[in-house]
Amino acid sequence: MSSGGRLAGKVALITGTAGGQGRAAAQLFAAEGANVVGCDLKVEEAEETVELVRAAGGTMTSTAPVDLGDSATARGWVAAAAAQHGGFDILYNNAAVPKFVPIAELSDADWHFTIRNELDLVFYVVSEAWKHLVARGGGSIINTGSISGMSSLRQTPGNFAHAATKGAVIALTRELASEGGEHNIRVNSISPGMVESPATARQLEVPGFRQAHLDAIMLPRTGTPEDIAQLAVYLASDESSWVTGANFVIDGGFMAR
Numbered sequence: 001m002s003s004g005g006r007l008a009g010k011v012a013l014i015t016g017t018a019g020g021q022g023r024a025a026a027q028l029f030a031a032e033g034a035n036v037v038g039c040d041l042k043v044e045e046a047e048e049t050v051e052l053v054r055a056a057g058g059t060m061t062s063t064a065p066v067d068l069g070d071s072a073t074a075r076g077w078v079a080a081a082a083a084q085h086g087g088f089d090i091l092y093n094n095a096a097v098p099k100f101v102p103i104a105e106l107s108d109a110d111w112h113f114t115i116r117n118e119l120d121l122v123f124y125v126v127s128e129a130w131k132h133l134v135a136r137g138g139g140s141i142i143n144t145g146s147i148s149g150m151s152s153l154r155q156t157p158g159n160f161a162h163a164a165t166k167g168a169v170i171a172l173t174r175e176l177a178s179e180g181g182e183h184n185i186r187v188n189s190i191s192p193g194m195v196e197s198p199a200t201a202r203q204l205e206v207p208g209f210r211q212a213h214l215d216a217i218m219l220p221r222t223g224t225p226e227d228i229a230q231l232a233v234y235l236a237s238d239e240s241s242w243v244t245g246a247n248f249v250i251d252g253g254f255m256a257r
Helices: 020-031 043-055 071-085 108-136 160-183 209-216 225-236
Strands: 011-015 035-039 059-063 090-093 139-144 185-192 247-250
Touching: 011 020, 011 071, 011 108, 020 035, 020 043, 020 059, 020 090, 020 225, 035 043, 035 071, 043 059, 059 071, 071 108, 090 108, 090 225, 108 139, 108 160, 108 185, 139 160, 139 225, 160 185, 160 247, 185 225, 225 247
Parallel strands: 011 035, 011 090, 035 059, 090 139, 139 185, 185 247
Antiparallel strands: none
């Protein structure tokens, strides 16, 4: 990891840092000079991310297990981070755990599980973080949307609840940006397409799925967690100081086609 210093002196809270996009973001944010505070449900994997960051010369702490779908736990994690570091500058809501079930088979439990672990957890963390960012004089919030929240994906059966939550996250981002402007709090969302990660590994192994996806996009490869992390660094940095209320699609050209 090269150290460009784009986030030097900033404290960054990142949820879901045990692997995939969260791990890539923790590594890149730290390489750019941020003091990273992570959390996850997975204990061993979360600690492995910390070790990777520190081995590369970065600064990171992490708490696990943290169930962000529980209001008291989510708010407690944010409050503890703010107390330990005297506030923070960046909040990256990366964590999410959906269930993919067709509407004909979707139970109330499946529906509420996805709402809890893709939408509620964003609300809990942001609502606790808000006062700290106001006191800080501003900052950057990055929410994780999805192209599922913008378009029906025939290649992904059972996308019903996930699409609903990600559409809500994109809408929530706009409203937060509207309220945050007077406090110099910028709020944007990133909506990835298909990214290679532990969360998508099983789906990409379904016979024919990978090729069908590649046939539907403009660039002939799936995304990587690092692709998303690079965009997140831009939105976290002062380079995007006049960017708010935007939803950034990064999907290899799927939505454009």
